[in-house]
Amino acid sequence: MKRKALGAVIAQAAQAGIGLLLQILVARLLGIEEYGRFAILYGVVIVATAVVTGLVGDSLVVLERSQRAIRAGLELMLLITSVLLAVGSFLIAWLTGFSDVLESALFALALAAFAVEEIVRRMLIAHLSFVRTALTDLAGFVVALAVILTVHVTGTLTLAAFLGGIAAGQVAAAFFGWRLMPRSERHLVGLRGADLAAVWRYGMWRGLQQVLRPSLFTVLRLLVLAGAGLTAVGLLEAARTYTSPLILVISGLSSFLFVRFADQHKAGAGGSVREADRVVLFLLLGTVLMSVAAVVLIPWVSPLLFDVQVDPLAVIAWLAYGMSVAIVTPYGALGAVGGRQIAVFVIRLSDTILAIAAAVVMIALGAEASTLPFALAVASMLGGLGLRALVVSRGRPERPAP
Incomplete structure (x- = not known):
């Protein structure tokens, strides 16, 4: 178990590290204002990917994808959601004037491309193939970096070039990861007879839950943009990116726990609340140690990464939010695989709304942008306590998805 958990952290570290490097490249090569604009666009990509992860990725882990109708339903859901999200995002970015047509x-x-590659990753994760997952992400990064550096050397580097390079990298990663999947998972089935309803019944709530955190970040960026401008968005995002190694460890263990709890549930053995408690304690201890190191290294590391020194208060605020995530994720995974995905979503939605409301109030009162993550942290911690109460309750659970 420990080796698989470490593999999950490594896989998540590869994905998050690649995202971190791309953001550092934008900040250093295009400037902090363009980085603020990139952060908003990239945040929308993460939100859309989260929708697909919940609708399709979590569903393929929990549902019996060996059944032809379920497999066809997963394929059809991926096709519908990725096309609709891409078209909608294009129209919003273009019609609002935030970006030009290209x-x-x-x-x-x-x-x-992100949506499709994420499902390839989830299929590898479902088989606990974390090293292959990391290799998939690295292959995509190499392609993206090659495109970006080629444009930088031969022409004028723009945000559009970055986006094009990222798209090329994700397409390459999806193909590479597909080749690494077990042969039994590599085939596609016809869409006729697809059981879209079964995928929707389970995946809808997981998709809604997965989208809450990236949506919260996107709303926060827009609030800061309206109140303080693109530079403030870039500085706040730089502080969040600086603390991202903490979140990647938590996210990696969360992916592992979700698969582990799902396998236990399929075998007829419910997940252990005691096991989730041990994971939370481990994550909290790790969070404290990593937070101390992150704060001490700010004067040396942040100028090297972003060409500016991040606000220490913003870093501490994001670290506090990371601590809250450590409380939330294990209990949320345990509740979701046990058929309580609706209740888990309601709790997470409640703490998200509370966080947004608190951020709006703080901005109205003239609070600095660097302090806003504290509001997110408090609301998230309350949600984590609610999720633990849910999984330890003796009430009858909701009926699991078929």
Whole structure:
């Protein structure tokens, strides 16, 4: 178990590290204002990917994808959601004037490629193939970096070029990861007879839950943009990116726990609340140690990464939010695989709304942008306590998805 958990962290580290490197490249090569604009677009991509992860990725782990109708339903759901999200994102970015036509088109292409590659990753994770998952992400990064550096050397580097490079990298990663999947998973079935309803019944709630955290970040960026401008967005995002190694460890263990709890549930053995408690304690201890190191290294590391020194208060605020995530994720995974995905979503929606409301109030009162993540942390911790109460309750659970 420990080796698989470490593999999950490594796989998540590869994905998050690649995202971190791409954001550092944008900040250093295009400037902090363009980085703020990239952060908003990239945030939308993460939101869309989260929708697909919940609808399709979590469903393929929990449902019996060996059944032809279920497999066809998963394929059809991926096709529908990726196309709709890409088209919608293109229209919003273009019609609002946030991006021109070319940039909006490359943005939509990158979004769709991210969605498909994420499902390839989830299929590998479902087989606990974490090393292959990391290799998939690295292959995509090499392609993206090659495109970006080629444009930088031979022409004028723009945000559109970054988006195009990311799209190319995700397409390459999806193909590479597909080749690494077990042969039994590599085939596609016809869409006739697809059981879209079964996928929707389970995946809808997971998709809604997965989208809450990236949506919260996107709303926060927009609030800061309206109140303080693109530079403030870039600085706040730089502080969040600086603390991202903490979140990647938590996310990696969360992916492992979700698969582990799902396998236990299929075998007729419910997940252990005691096991979730041990994971939370481990994550909290690790969070404290990593937070101390992150704060001490700010004067040396942040100028090297972003060409500016991040606000220490913003870093501490994001670290506090990371601690809250450590409380939330294990209990959320345990509740979701046990058929309580609706209740888990309601709790997470409640703490998300509370976080947004608190951030709005703080901005109205003139609070600095660097303090806003504290509001997110408090609301998230309350949600984590609610999720633990849910999984330890003796009430009758909701009927699991078939």
